[in-house]
Amino acid sequence: MSAESAVLIMLTVISAATPLLFAALGELVVEKSGVLNLGVEGMMLAGAVSGFAVTVTTGSAVLGILCAAAAGALLSLVFGILTLTLAANQVATGLALTIFGIGLSALVGSGFVGVPVVPLPKLAVPGVSDLPVIGPLLFGHDALIYLSILATAGVGWFLTRTRGGMILRAVGESDESAHSIGFSVIRVRYLAVLFGGAMSGLAGAFMSLSHTPMWAEEMTAGRGWIALALVVFSSWRPGRVLLGAYLFGGVTILQLHAQGAGGLGIPAQVLSMLPYLATIAVLTIIAAGPWRGRLDAPACLGKPFRPST
Amino acid sequence: MPFRPGMSFRIEQRREMFRGLLYLSPVLAVAMTVLTGFVLFAAMGHDPVLALYHFGISPLLSLYGVSELLVKAAPLIMIGVGLAVGFRANVWNIGAEGQLTCGAIAAGVVALAFWEQEGVWVLPLMCLAGAFGGMAYAAIPAFLKTRFDVNEILTSLMLTYVATLFLGTLVYGPLKDPAGFNFPQSRMFTESALLPIVLAGTRLHFGAIIALMIAVAVWVLMTFTIIGFQIRVLGQAPAAARYAGFHRKRLIWTCLLMSGGFAGLAGTFEIAGPIGQLIPSITPGYGFTAIIVAFLGRLHPLGIVLSGLVVALSYIGGENAQVEVGLPQAVTGVFQGLLLFFLLASDFLVRYRIRLVGAVAG
Numbered sequence: 001m002s003a004e005s006a007v008l009i010m011l012t013v014i015s016a017a018t019p020l021l022f023a024a025l026g027e028l029v030v031e032k033s034g035v036l037n038l039g040v041e042g043m044m045l046a047g048a049v050s051g052f053a054v055t056v057t058t059g060s061a062v063l064g065i066l067c068a069a070a071a072g073a074l075l076s077l078v079f080g081i082l083t084l085t086l087a088a089n090q091v092a093t094g095l096a097l098t099i100f101g102i103g104l105s106a107l108v109g110s111g112f113v114g115v116p117v118v119p120l121p122k123l124a125v126p127g128v129s130d131l132p133v134i135g136p137l138l139f140g141h142d143a144l145i146y147l148s149i150l151a152t153a154g155v156g157w158f159l160t161r162t163r164g165g166m167i168l169r170a171v172g173e174s175d176e177s178a179h180s181i182g183f184s185v186i187r188v189r190y191l192a193v194l195f196g197g198a199m200s201g202l203a204g205a206f207m208s209l210s211h212t213p214m215w216a217e218e219m220t221a222g223r224g225w226i227a228l229a230l231v232v233f234s235s236w237r238p239g240r241v242l243l244g245a246y247l248f249g250g251v252t253i254l255q256l257h258a259q260g261a262g263g264l265g266i267p268a269q270v271l272s273m274l275p276y277l278a279t280i281a282v283l284t285i286i287a288a289g290p291w292r293g294r295l296d297a298p299a300c301l302g303k304p305f306r307p308s309t
Numbered sequence: 310m311p312f313r314p315g316m317s318f319r320i321e322q323r324r325e326m327f328r329g330l331l332y333l334s335p336v337l338a339v340a341m342t343v344l345t346g347f348v349l350f351a352a353m354g355h356d357p358v359l360a361l362y363h364f365g366i367s368p369l370l371s372l373y374g375v376s377e378l379l380v381k382a383a384p385l386i387m388i389g390v391g392l393a394v395g396f397r398a399n400v401w402n403i404g405a406e407g408q409l410t411c412g413a414i415a416a417g418v419v420a421l422a423f424w425e426q427e428g429v430w431v432l433p434l435m436c437l438a439g440a441f442g443g444m445a446y447a448a449i450p451a452f453l454k455t456r457f458d459v460n461e462i463l464t465s466l467m468l469t470y471v472a473t474l475f476l477g478t479l480v481y482g483p484l485k486d487p488a489g490f491n492f493p494q495s496r497m498f499t500e501s502a503l504l505p506i507v508l509a510g511t512r513l514h515f516g517a518i519i520a521l522m523i524a525v526a527v528w529v530l531m532t533f534t535i536i537g538f539q540i541r542v543l544g545q546a547p548a549a550a551r552y553a554g555f556h557r558k559r560l561i562w563t564c565l566l567m568s569g570g571f572a573g574l575a576g577t578f579e580i581a582g583p584i585g586q587l588i589p590s591i592t593p594g595y596g597f598t599a600i601i602v603a604f605l606g607r608l609h610p611l612g613i614v615l616s617g618l619v620v621a622l623s624y625i626g627g628e629n630a631q632v633e634v635g636l637p638q639a640v641t642g643v644f645q646g647l648l649l650f651f652l653l654a655s656d657f658l659v660r661y662r663i664r665l666v667g668a669v670a671g
């Protein structure tokens with residue numbers, strides 16, 4: 001394999017990994033605050049369709065991306081009201097959010113199927129972008145890819161190095177104690193849920209504006225769920241989310257290239273199963289491996305909280 | 310207490326659940342969904358009254374419409390009843406769509422193996438294969454959950470994508486109709502592999518009656534047997550279940566195998582009933598919608614019969630409104646999502662009460 005085609009494959013891996021990275025980072029923060037939002041897939045679709053629709057109608061990708069984040073956050077606000085204010089079951093509400101998001105995005109997007117869009121521009125740095133191998137790998141991406149990497153570092157820094165991050169983790173580990181020393185558990189969780197929604201929206205916008213620049217119903221094809229699995233895989237650490245996302249991006253691209261190369265006689269559908277089967281395998285290895293018991297799941301994950309006074 | 314300035318609302322947990330509201334809240338949720346639909350249709354530039362009429366009322370005005378309602382309700386009820394048993398025990402099988410597909414594949418293979426053969430045993434054999442196919446597929450998350458403590462939500466969902474792709478592999482490959490002009494579909498099943506029609510001139514098949522029988526059987530199981538009791542305790546008080554020595558793993562297996570089996574049987578009825586062959590897409594999301602049906606029916610088998618009918622209306626209403634007033638089919642999904650949102654929101658009133666409290670020292 002020539003260096004040139006290896007670089008091309010690497011670029012597609014980065015592109016496939018980025019939506020997973022955005023969505024999983026957002027969900028990681030949500031889960032660190034003690035909330036389980038299973039609506040990632042629905043929020044991603046809301047982001048994908050609104051990012052696409054706004055970009056096509058206004059011609060501004062920046063506005064499209066902002067609207068995608070806002071759409072994801074808006075759906076997560078619905079989730080927040082139901083689970084945080086009204087103390088509804090988080091699993092059921094998350095599922096409802098996904099079903100609603102699939103339907104709503106199909107409804108909004110019905111006029112945008114098959115419409116072309118200008119993909120996000122690559123940010124070329126004069127001089128260095130033309131370097132062989134390093135140039136395209138490090139300096140030839142669109143803004144969202146850089147943002148996803150920055151967000152990984154940002155989330156890691158926020159959770160471990162800032163006061164806000166400590167409070168968020170305290171709320172997720174022991175809501176009663178955090179409440180009794182005066183932190184507003186509900187408000188912290190609302191902020192986390194909104195952040196998660198916005199990140200899912202960005203993940204969707206990246207899907208419809210860069211990864212596959214188009215809109216199609218249910219175009220996320222389970223990536224929201226894979227992102228949820230990645231959070232478990234990472235044992236709630238941002239650095240490992242990055243690793244996991246690129247690993248899964250790699251699996252996705254591997255099967256695409258295998259299909260392109262004639263599939264070694266394996267039907268295309270069987271190769272397409274790989275990312276899903278890999279998710280199950282990874283979840284099992286994580287749960288059964290020697291490190292089990294040190295997974296660090298937030299202690300209050302999924303438990304509803306109502307202040308007693 | 311009359312409202313005065315300086316007073317505020319306070320939310321308190323009820324000492325006991327408000328039983329009346331427990332059964333009223335699904336009705337409230339349906340009403341709120343209809344109201345939202347009214348606003349939504351108006352915002353989309355349709356006459357809301359006309360659109361709602363074609364969505365919710367006109368499909369029920371003909372015998373054929375009612376029979377179609379039952380055809381759509383049958384799989385929803387069967388799957389919903391099975392899922393509800395698991396949800397009661399905090400076992401979250403959300404991969405019923407995949408188990409349905411797997412059941413349909415197993416039953417379809419039987420139907421095609423005995424293609425053009427006479428025999429009253431073909432259909433029962435298909436049902437057995439279908440139920441077994443669904444159970445076998447649900448056994449994967451059950452095994453991973455009980456053996457390695459892997460979250461069943463994610464595994465059962467991932468397997469749904471795998472099942473759909475597997476069905477695609479089969480109908481594009483080995484099971485493709487040799488005389489089908491290369492279309493991705495199997496041969497049409499022959500007479501002995503098709504469900505008998507209950508009402509002449511409609512598609513209402515015998516499976517709808519079986520769905521009702523399943524609902525009643527599960528109600529008996531959950532209400533009058535020790536297994537039903539153990540499942541309910543496992544969900545409501547896991548610590549008590551452990552103290553009482555209930556076999557947690559066995560109950561998890563029971564819940565997943567039961568819901569998988571019913572989903573597989575529902576898939577069998579779809580291909581042996583309205584569809585009559587294997588095609589790449591055999592379900593309009595019944596496996597996912599059944600989750601809403603289960604909650605709307607209060608996780609109670611008989612309630613699920615009612616909610617299955619209500620949610621089935623959203624399918625045929627969606628189709629009808631598309632034909633009559635040109636509403637996009639996606640409205641169905643939006644309505645189903647809204648319905649569950651409103652249900653979860655109104656359930657708040659079952660557990661909490663909102664009280665007016667006077668201001669301290671005005």
